Amino acid sequence: MSIKVTQQEAVTVLTLTGRFDALMSREFKSCISGLINNKRLYMVIDMSSVDFIDSSGMGALVGGVRGVIKEQGEIRIAGLSPEVQTIFELTRLHRIFDIYETVDRACASFS
Amino acid sequence: MSIKVTQQEAVTVLTLTGRFDALMSREFKSCISGLINNKRLYMVIDMSSVDFIDSSGMGALVGGVRGVIKEQGEIRIAGLSPEVQTIFELTRLHRIFDIYETVDRACASFS
Amino acid sequence: MHYLLEIPAALESLRIAAPFTTAVLQELPEIRDRDRIIRELTLVASEAVTNALCHGSVTGLTIRLEYDLAPDAIIISVTDYGSGFDLETVVPPDLVLFQEGGYGVYIMKSIMDVVSYEKTDDGNYLVLRKSWERQ
Amino acid sequence: MHYLLEIPAALESLRIAAPFTTAVLQELPEIRDRDRIIRELTLVASEAVTNALCHGSVTGLTIRLEYDLAPDAIIISVTDYGSGFDLETVVPPDLVLFQEGGYGVYIMKSIMDVVSYEKTDDGNYLVLRKSWERQ
Numbered sequence: 001m002s003i004k005v006t007q008q009e010a011v012t013v014l015t016l017t018g019r020f021d022a023l024m025s026r027e028f029k030s031c032i033s034g035l036i037n038n039k040r041l042y043m044v045i046d047m048s049s050v051d052f053i054d055s056s057g058m059g060a061l062v063g064g065v066r067g068v069i070k071e072q073g074e075i076r077i078a079g080l081s082p083e084v085q086t087i088f089e090l091t092r093l094h095r096i097f098d099i100y101e102t103v104d105r106a107c108a109s110f111s
Numbered sequence: 112m113s114i115k116v117t118q119q120e121a122v123t124v125l126t127l128t129g130r131f132d133a134l135m136s137r138e139f140k141s142c143i144s145g146l147i148n149n150k151r152l153y154m155v156i157d158m159s160s161v162d163f164i165d166s167s168g169m170g171a172l173v174g175g176v177r178g179v180i181k182e183q184g185e186i187r188i189a190g191l192s193p194e195v196q197t198i199f200e201l202t203r204l205h206r207i208f209d210i211y212e213t214v215d216r217a218c219a220s221f222s
Numbered sequence: 223m224h225y226l227l228e229i230p231a232a233l234e235s236l237r238i239a240a241p242f243t244t245a246v247l248q249e250l251p252e253i254r255d256r257d258r259i260i261r262e263l264t265l266v267a268s269e270a271v272t273n274a275l276c277h278g279s280v281t282g283l284t285i286r287l288e289y290d291l292a293p294d295a296i297i298i299s300v301t302d303y304g305s306g307f308d309l310e311t312v313v314p315p316d317l318v319l320f321q322e323g324g325y326g327v328y329i330m331k332s333i334m335d336v337v338s339y340e341k342t343d344d345g346n347y348l349v350l351r352k353s354w355e356r357q
Numbered sequence: 358m359h360y361l362l363e364i365p366a367a368l369e370s371l372r373i374a375a376p377f378t379t380a381v382l383q384e385l386p387e388i389r390d391r392d393r394i395i396r397e398l399t400l401v402a403s404e405a406v407t408n409a410l411c412h413g414s415v416t417g418l419t420i421r422l423e424y425d426l427a428p429d430a431i432i433i434s435v436t437d438y439g440s441g442f443d444l445e446t447v448v449p450p451d452l453v454l455f456q457e458g459g460y461g462v463y464i465m466k467s468i469m470d471v472v473s474y475e476k477t478d479d480g481n482y483l484v485l486r487k488s489w490e491r492q
């Protein structure tokens with residue numbers, strides 16, 4: 001489980017690896033609030049290496065979207081693998097996200 | 112944990128993957144006796160994808176060497192990773208093996 | 223087959239419970255839709271264990287995660303030693319509100335055939351059962 | 358931290374015990390020679406569990422694997438419900454004979470600081486302890 005933060009011009013990319021459960025949610029939330037504090041308000045969440053997500057992870061994503069929008073920023077999500085589909089279907093939370101196939105497309109969409 | 116058997120000209124290569132513990136030993140032993148029965152008596156054991164070996168695995172290797180030599184065959188071992196060193200040092204069983212750096216070198220040594 | 227894990231009641235224990243769950247679910251027989259069922263059971267187990275660790279957790283205590291695997295069914299049970307709750311009064315999430323939480327029990331009920339919860343002298347005992355066609 | 362696993366007394370249970378061990382040993386603190394110590398403890402655990410499953414095993418019964426992790430030491434304990442044996446009379450392997458077996462107890466004693474074994478009413482209890490310099 002890890003979160004890597006890289007800057008691609010104006011866009012901050014968060015690459016999540018491993019299980020997006022309550023442990024990663026804890027890190028994800030503090031990571032997002034750190035970025036908001038530093039006025040990094042355009043983010044792409046790269047989920048392509050997330051092999052599992054539960055409702056804690058989904059909740060953290062929703063909270064992240066809300067927090068960033070409140071500060072007039074934007075979060076986009078890229079690289080959803082089939083492993084994460086089950087919970088998207090059950091919670092129907094995918095409707096709150098801006099979803100792109102790849103990180104590159106998500107980054108490009110900002111310009 | 113898996114054992115893949117391939118034929119490289121006169122030499123049979125057994126590629127072991129995963130943990131070489133009592134479970135793999137059981138498979139390894141039946142695999143070796145099958146090969147002996149079929150008069151496949153020149154073997155290379157590719158250990159490069161073995162990430163763990165315990166005394167059951169070592170015992171199965173020693174038994175394999177003995178069984179093949181008894182039938183005038185030969186077993187050579189290739190690709191020992193650092194993960195397997197601990198037990199080699201403790202049991203000193205490496206002295207019974209013909210060890211090569213790579214499968215190719217081990218195969219070439221037969222000709 | 224019965225598999226039992228007992229771990230400290232702290233969120234960090236997810237690092238132990240998750241690979242345990244993965245390993246046990248690999249023992250599922252070759253049934254139809256096996257991969258999907260494994261994915262769903264992995265999710266349910268994570269929800270149940272996380273609830274036990276977060277809500278049912280008192281530092282210094284433990285939780286237990288058990289799997290009973292039969293050819294045609296699995297029972298997941300989770301025991302915690304917290305103050306417990308009333309499963310029947312948990313309201314399902316309102317799916318148009320985009321809540322950040324409150325999905326765990328709903329997910330369990332959506333995926334499993336039986337979800338039951340019992341407060342006993344020896345802890346709070348959540349039992350989750352799912353069966354499939356025997357092959 | 359205390360972690361407990363209970364599994365059926367069958368060799369196939371290695372598929373559950375091994376990832377459990379891997380996960381628990383990842384919790385070791387950042388000590389000197391951490392990787393080597395983890396490799397050695399992985400080996401010792403495999404030897405102890407395999408013995409319990411092979412020699413100490415009666416079908417239908419279980420074995421227990423426990424880890425007690427402190428900042429400066431680990432205790433691995435394995436309980437089986439077989440007929441037991443006498444640890445003191447196990448002869449170390451003759452390293453020039455290239456034996457195929459008989460290395461398990463010798464490996465445990467070589468790597469661990471304490472190896473003790475006790476037959477109790479509640480099973481045979483093998484306790485293995487290793488400590489390291491606290492960092």
Ligand SMILES: Nc1ncnc2c1ncn2[C@@H]1O[C@H](COP(=O)(O)OP(=O)(O)O)[C@@H](O)[C@H]1O
Nearest residue numbers: 273274277278306307312323324325326327328
């Ligand atoms: N093991 C438990 N011990 C105590 N309370 C629990 C437990 N599991 C669930 N609950 C209660 O039920 C509520 C609903 O749980 P759940 O549907 O998983 O959503 P969430 O955990 O996101 O709140 C929790 O908020 C909590 O109050």
Ligand SMILES: Nc1ncnc2c1ncn2[C@@H]1O[C@H](COP(=O)(O)OP(=O)(O)O)[C@@H](O)[C@H]1O
Nearest residue numbers: 408409412413441442447458459460461462463
């Ligand atoms: N848990 C156990 N229950 C009963 N007997 C055991 C147990 N562990 C070890 N033994 C006995 O001790 C002997 C030596 O064990 P070990 O050194 O691990 O070598 P091996 O298992 O290869 O024979 C075994 O052959 C067995 O007779």
